Amino acid sequence: MKFPGELLHVFDGGVWDEDQIAAIRPAPGEIEAVEFVEPADLPALMAPGDARRALSALRARISGAGPAFLEDGLPIAPSVLDSRRPAHGPSPSPLPFPPRPRPRGPHGPPVVGVAFAPDGRVLVLLDPERGAACLPGGTPVPADHADPETTLIREAREETAAELAGTRYLGYLSDPHEPCARVRYAAALTNLGPVPVDPSTGRTYVRILATPEQTLLFFDWGPSAAEQLQAVHQARVLLGIPKAAHQPVTELADSTSW
Missing domain, CATH: 3.90.79.10 (Nucleoside Triphosphate Pyrophosphohydrolase)
Known part of the structure; x- marks a missing residue:
């Protein structure tokens, strides 16, 4: 290679339904399995640089500013989400609308x-x-x-x-x-x-x-x-x-x- 490093791309694959997920066929001898995980868990599962790239891409998707250009997995022009780095993880599970009778705390519901x-x-x-x-x-x-x-x-x-x-x-x-x-x-x-x-x-x-x-x-x-x-x-x-x-x-x- 006549230049230091490599060019990597992260793409948004959209939202997949159950049929699309079931149709995944890992390449024999190259990929053993495919798993879906919470973004907040990526740093513990991936190499540090790849986790930075994936989370930077997710923040770019949320921010809506268009493609993000990264160096070593970090944006060259950081957005507010990059500087604050919000976590992406589970939150309270919802009950369906319309509302039903709701439990209350000692002074009323949160x-x-x-x-x-x-x-x-x-x-x-x-x-x-x-x-x-x-x-x-x-x-x-x-x-x-x-x-x-x-x-x-x-x-x-x-x-x-x-x-x-x-x-x-x-x-x-x-x-x-x-x-x-x-x-x-x-x-x-x-x-x-x-x-x-x-x-x-x-x-x-x-x-x-x-x-x-x-x-x-x-x-x-x-x-x-x-x-x-x-x-x-x-x-x-x-x-x-x-x-x-x-x-x-x-x-x-x-x-x-x-």
Whole structure:
């Protein structure tokens, strides 16, 4: 070779159905088996450089900025997702819509919010230490008087200095780790203050805007993901917010008012 290194490509193969997966035939003597794994598990299963390439390709797919050019598995022009490196792993398994009677905690059910910016994108929070993605929300306190909307508004303000308006009930998700369900709401973002320290966790979350379709890619919402996405868009229409155009994920580091 007259040049150092090699050229490697990572392609998005789309979503395969059961018939396509069953039709896989590993080349005898070259490949023993094919396995599907969580992206978060790749660093433990692959060579470091290959894991970096695969995860960089996944972040490029989520961000929507187009092909990513890498050097040693890292982007030459990093996006906000590359600099924050969100984890991609399992999240609470969903219950189907429409909602059913839901279990409650001592002060009411935990609440999760889909907060829309005026351009139709959704506020997503990234844990600065683990890179894990989450939506605004949290656990009720006695001062919320078992009102989930009050919980959502308070939590969004404390976690990320977000002011919400026009809350719309969506449904709920079961939580496999807790004996409760998480109530889901949609709301409109009206204002973002300076990035705060969350008093309940001590973390300063990274705030990003992503389309609802991009947001799905941060979470494993299971078979009801399409129903959840439909419910989110129905709430968006009721809030009078347009559908977001496909665009790269962006960070909200400064105060913003709409």
